[in-house]
Amino acid sequence: MRWTIKPKPQELKIRALAEALKVEELVAHLLLQRGVSTYEEAKKFFRPQLSDLHDPFLMKDMDVAVSRIEKAISNNENILIYGDYDVDGTTAVALVSSYLQSFYPNIATYIPDRYTEGYGVSFQGIDFAHDNGFSLIIALDCGVKAIDKVKYAQEKNIDFIIGDHHRPGDQLPDAVAVLDPKRDDCNYPYDELCGCGVGFKLVQALASRQGETIEDLTPYLDLVATAIGADIVPITGENRVLAYYGLKVINSNPRTGFKAIIAQVKKTELTITDVVFIIAPRINAAGRMEHGQHAVNLLRETDLDQATTFAAEIERFNTDRRGLDQEITEEALQQILDNKEEERFTSVVYKESWHKGVIGIVASRLTETYYRPTLVFTKSGNKLAASARSVKGFDVYNALQGCADCIEQFGGHKYAAGLTLLEEQFENFKEQFEKVVQETIDPQLLTPEILVDAPIELEQITPKLMRILKQFAPFGPGNMTPVFMAENLRDTGWGKGVGENQAHLKVTVTQNGSTPIGGIGFNLGDKVNLIANQRPFSATFSLDENEWQGNVSLQLKLRDIK
Structure with missing residues (x-):
């Protein structure tokens, strides 16, 4: 994972907004990053009104x-x-x-x-x-x-x-x-x-x-x-x-x-x-x-x-969809391994019996695994149909335009597209798509990026901060869940892999003698050795509430550790 810290807003603006809203500077920092710079804008952000809707x-x-x-x-x-x-x-x-x-x-x-x-x-x-x-x-x-x-x-x-x-x-x-x-x-x-x-x-x-x-x-x-x-x-x-x-x-x-x-x-x-x-x-x-x-x-x-x-x-449809999606994903991953294609700039897989309704989901799963522009093809009538997915920062629609002479038709946008082509064009397209991506992609885009809103000290994490952050919701593009980074963390010695095959990482961390705080890292179980023997490490995380037997406590939802 690449960690990229977002630019910090100007100190003067942070202080002015913190003063106007009577909040900590960290909260003002996060608001400014979301385009909220005045008391009035903050009021609209925290208290949306139906009257704010346009005519x-x-x-x-x-x-x-x-x-x-x-x-x-x-x-x-x-x-x-x-x-x-x-x-x-x-x-x-x-x-x-x-x-x-x-x-x-x-x-x-x-x-x-x-x-x-x-x-x-x-x-x-x-x-x-x-x-x-x-x-x-x-x-x-x-x-x-x-x-x-x-x-x-x-x-x-x-x-x-x-x-x-x-x-x-x-x-x-x-x-x-x-x-x-x-x-x-x-x-x-x-x-x-x-x-x-x-x-x-x-x-x-x-x-x-x-x-x-x-x-x-x-x-x-x-x-x-x-x-x-x-x-x-x-x-x-x-x-x-x-x-x-x-x-x-x-x-x-x-x-x-x-x-x-x-x-x-x-x-x-x-x-x-x-x-x-x-x-x-x-x-x-x-x-x-x-x-x-x-x-x-x-x-x-x-x-x-x-x-x-x-x-x-509909629940039955969804269960069937999940089963198919899992089965096809496993077959597609195996195909990449069998063809020794792990080192390519793209993933392009095809099987004529794959269900057209789930190839888009499978393309997303493959992108999560190998993190590169991905196409999953199946047979559709007398042609091949595909769903394309991309990595952050790379325009797959433009890349498909560069292969237009192999394609019957295509449509979509930057990160997701669909196309059809004649079966005899498949191998030709596969090589051309690889060539176009290799020539146009910035290689660092093939490493997933974590955007960090702000560095934080563990002592800044309080129930009051959590109460305010919950009011930032609903989250989504343009207002993602705030992600923080903390350095010089140490596990108290209870860190371990949990869940099936110990796939997840459970920790309790301190920083310079601070009060310990729990954390969970889904699919980070393979990093358990990084925190062994109270070795110092850095982490990126969002804040979360853990409810257990009626008790609610703050925890770190780990994104990555180094």
């Missing part, structure tokens, strides 16, 4: 979108809510459809099949709308590049409203309205919304025309918070407000479908991390293993018995 009509085309939906309702038209099969898409579809259906009956939902239709708006989906008498499609979390699909729909007298958050191409589809804060000509003040967030802004705009307030819409924020966490968008600005209040809903009065999921995992207070690792994978599993419509059905269900049945079904 939805500031988004380009919002007025047109609302007018077209109102016209559809007054003309008794059938409206189809269409969305992608991942968490962001299915939550967006559940949100917009359940809101509209609360006062208008002619609403249906459509999620494309991951395997027969693929990502985004499909011709098959438009044919379904045409065959079933739909004259308006609202596409969410997809559609901003669907130029030919929107044209096809026009020929069948079907209008499109697009609500997307992906970067548009050079040309926009000829839809009635294209809601996308990343449009060059859109002056909406915050452009990091997820697809479900854009759907929520559409609902907010519609509701305002009916005299409803933002408080009336808070029950929908559990869906938005889940999408924000799952889609890994920055938890800053408007997303922070939406995630903050969405988590409150999840923990106090979640929708019936969430109640059914939470009841199965028997978890009480959920953080955004729990949402990402408990709720999101289950919603995703539907589209990976069976069909994304199962997730929409669960999220829209209001009868607890029925929701419990749906949740049990």
Whole structure:
């Protein structure tokens, strides 16, 4: 691991903010790193308000979108809510459809099949709308590049409203309205919304025309918070407000479908991390293993018995997904070893029987193990399909562009992409991808980096500091959990490997005679010899609370030791 200490803000600014907020300088230091430099900004950071949300009509085309939906309702038209099969898409579809259906009956939902239709708006989906008498499609979390699909729909007298958050191409589809804060000509003040967030802004705009307030819409924020966490968008600005209040809903009065999921995992207070690792994978599993419509059905269900049945079904999908993901990961790791490819700059593996729904997860697992740009291929029809994942700081989308002559089609962004190619091009592509990465990557990016917010002395770690740090939540991109570094630590002699195969490291440390504090390092069990015989060592860690038999104590959640 590379440890990189973030630049320290100016001392004058630290002291001024610490004085203004009546907090320790360490807290002011952390706030300044997160772009909080005044009392007013700190107030918004620690006490997000629904009134901080922007006027939805500031988004380009919002007025047109609302007018077209109102016209559809007054003309008794059938409206189809269409969305992608991942968490962001299915939550967006559940949100917009359940809101509209609360006062208008002619609403249906459509999620494309991951395997027969693929990502985004499909011709098959438009044919379904045409065959079933739909004259308006609202596409969410997809559609901003669907130029030919929107044209096809026009020929069948079907209008499109697009609500997307992906970067548009050079040309926009000829839809009635294209809601996308990343449009060059859109002056909406915050452009990091997820697809479900854009759907929520559409609902907010519609509701305002009916005299409803933002408080009336808070029950929908559990869906938005889940999408924000799952889609890994920055938890800053408007997303922070939406995630903050969405988590409150999840923990106090979640929708019936969430109640059914939470009841199965028997978890009480959920953080955004729990949402990402408990709720999101289950919603995703539907589209990976069976069909994304199962997730929409669960999220829209209001009868607890029925929701419990749906949740049990989705739990089965998730269990199957986990088994497959583990099995394929083991096969892929073995393939890398058998081919003696550990020393390459890339990992590219292929087996025609691997399940297309989990190759993205497997690519992420391989990246964790070998830490290099990774592609996992499987057979899809008469072509090969792959999921790509990258390491921090390296643009895998650009690298794929450098191999475009071997590829049929590809799409995605900096750290994750998908592609298809002809089987006879596989070996050629594999060598070209290796060459492009080798020539363009900074070799130090092949060593994982830990970003350290600040050095700390153990005596600075107090219950008061922990209380303040908990108020930094919800954490995510743009506001990650603070990571500290401490030097000259010594284990008190009780340090040991724990867990299965002693994979984890449990320590009790002091620094220059300070009060001992416990620590746990997941998957750091192999470093137990570094702390033996009370040898001094340095550590990077975040702060955590350990609850044991009703007692709560502070502990270090170790990231790495040297």
